[in-house]
Amino acid sequence: MFDTMTLTKATAGVCSTFLVFLLGHWAADVLYSTDAHGEQSYVIEVASAEAATEVEEVSFEELMASADVAKGAKVFKKCAACHKLEDGVNATGPSLYDVVGRTQGTEDGFGYSGALAGRDGSWTAEELDAFIAKPSAYASGTSMSFSGLKKQKDRVNLIAYLDSLDD
Incomplete structure (x- = not known):
């Protein structure tokens, strides 16, 4: 059964x-x-980081002047789950009717978190841009869980749309 040949x-x-x-x-x-x-x-030669072409800076006012309200209405769809556009109608978030120029944390009937209730100033276009970019960085401790809009063009279009609602 087990022989030398098998082992070999x-x-x-x-x-x-x-x-x-x-x-x-x-x-x-x-x-x-x-x-x-x-x-x-x-x-293969590649351009160094120092030789990269620099992007010219466009001022916020120029961006606002060239904002597209129709594109802002499309961007608002991301906000529509929590915010309403009717005057005085609050949902998970406060009503955004007449938000541009309104004092921060003052929408009637809405309970703001401490991070926004204690802020002074009004919602200017620049303040809204900073808030919409990343709400948690603008007002640390806010209960708004939205991560923000990364593209400034989207933010500017949204602000122009919100500003157009109240004539």
Whole structure:
């Protein structure tokens, strides 16, 4: 049952498998070695970070002047789940009717979090832009869970739309 020939065949099979793996390893080293190929035949040059073209800064007033109210209405769909546009109609968030120019934290019938209730000043276009960009950074501790709008063009269009609602 267990004779010398069976043991020889099993040993030969293990050694052959080991030999195939060693030859495969050697072939992979030869094919994929980075030292064996020498220098690169050509170099692709890329512009350095210092030589990158600078984007010219556009003032906030120019952005507001070029804002698109129709695009702002589309952006408002992200806000519509929590905010209403009717005067005095609050939902999860306060009514946004006549919000541009309104004193912060003063919408009748809405319970503001302490972070916004204690703020002074009014909702100017610049203040709204800063708030909509990232509410948690503008008013630390606010209960508004919205992460914000990253694109300034979207924020400007939204502010122009909100400002157009109250004539």
